[in-house]
Amino acid sequence: MKIPNFIKNIFFGIPVGITFIDVFGYVARVDGISMQPALNPDNTKTDYVFLSKWAVKSYIINRGDVISLISPKDPSQKIIKRVVGVEGDIIATLGYKNEIIRVPQGHCWIEGDHTGHSMDSNRFGPVSLGLITAKATCIVWPPSRWQILPSFVPDERLPLNLISKSILQVAQF
Amino acid sequence: MNKILFNLMDSTMYLIRYGCLVHCTFEYVVDFVVCSGPSMEPAIHTDDILLTEHISPLKREINKGDIVIAKCPTDPNRQICKRVVGLPGDKIRTGFASFLVVPLGHVWLEGDNKNNSMDSRSHGPVPQGLIRSRAVCKVWPFRDISFFRKNE
Numbered sequence: 001m002k003i004p005n006f007i008k009n010i011f012f013g014i015p016v017g018i019t020f021i022d023v024f025g026y027v028a029r030v031d032g033i034s035m036q037p038a039l040n041p042d043n044t045k046t047d048y049v050f051l052s053k054w055a056v057k058s059y060i061i062n063r064g065d066v067i068s069l070i071s072p073k074d075p076s077q078k079i080i081k082r083v084v085g086v087e088g089d090i091i092a093t094l095g096y097k098n099e100i101i102r103v104p105q106g107h108c109w110i111e112g113d114h115t116g117h118s119m120d121s122n123r124f125g126p127v128s129l130g131l132i133t134a135k136a137t138c139i140v141w142p143p144s145r146w147q148i149l150p151s152f153v154p155d156e157r158l159p160l161n162l163i164s165k166s167i168l169q170v171a172q173f
Numbered sequence: 174m175n176k177i178l179f180n181l182m183d184s185t186m187y188l189i190r191y192g193c194l195v196h197c198t199f200e201y202v203v204d205f206v207v208c209s210g211p212s213m214e215p216a217i218h219t220d221d222i223l224l225t226e227h228i229s230p231l232k233r234e235i236n237k238g239d240i241v242i243a244k245c246p247t248d249p250n251r252q253i254c255k256r257v258v259g260l261p262g263d264k265i266r267t268g269f270a271s272f273l274v275v276p277l278g279h280v281w282l283e284g285d286n287k288n289n290s291m292d293s294r295s296h297g298p299v300p301q302g303l304i305r306s307r308a309v310c311k312v313w314p315f316r317d318i319s320f321f322r323k324n325e
Binding site for chain 2: 012014015016018019020022058059069070071072073074075076104105106107127128129130131132
């Protein structure tokens, strides 16, 4: 009687585990230098981040969030990048075929923090929101790097529609 | 009192286990989809129910001619049902004398009802990561239960 019970536990345990991962999230290792200095600031150590699926379940993302998504170039690869522009934003691109682009409906503009060393929207253009799998909320390992990942867009990469608005506000004063 | 509590916990565990099993089946094995809209006529009509499988998209085995369910590229909360017309590297005719090569990691999706379909002709090639499942057969209405053949 012992063995059937054991098999039964595995049979139910695996779906429960998968569902938990699908709904709440999981911990993943970050490879590569594309998100320096926010992630992997030191080339010798790799960071582990918690990817929250719960946070993106209705595909509401904000500028500055660090997200993981399925690479549009290669569906078996997952990449981690920062959201620079959401739908309707006007972006000054770095080396994309159009110098200035408006992010189309249902898309976002993603970039790595390490400008120039990142495979991001400057190469393949705006990405569809449906490719987003999770939001990186905090670094969980190594202990010396424990922190919540802040949500921000570097000043020099702010979408043009936000910049012009702030200039207008300054001009009013 | 203790017994009631124990029973309640037991049935909750039961619910969680089977709920998770159902979630995994619908997410990774097979799934039922109710279609709406005219874009795939005559193969699929509004309110037809399709049996779809998630295994070949997970194994990246999508072929030309397959009917696939994908997340809409312009609205992630909606799903579209279209036929795969082009794979990466294929040349697609987009105008009288203009061609487009499907980029790496993308597919070209078109509805069978060419005159009434929002598809790759309007929003361009679709990333393969958006494909959720492949339609296997039609299970409703009863009178035309059928497996999908690959045409073209």
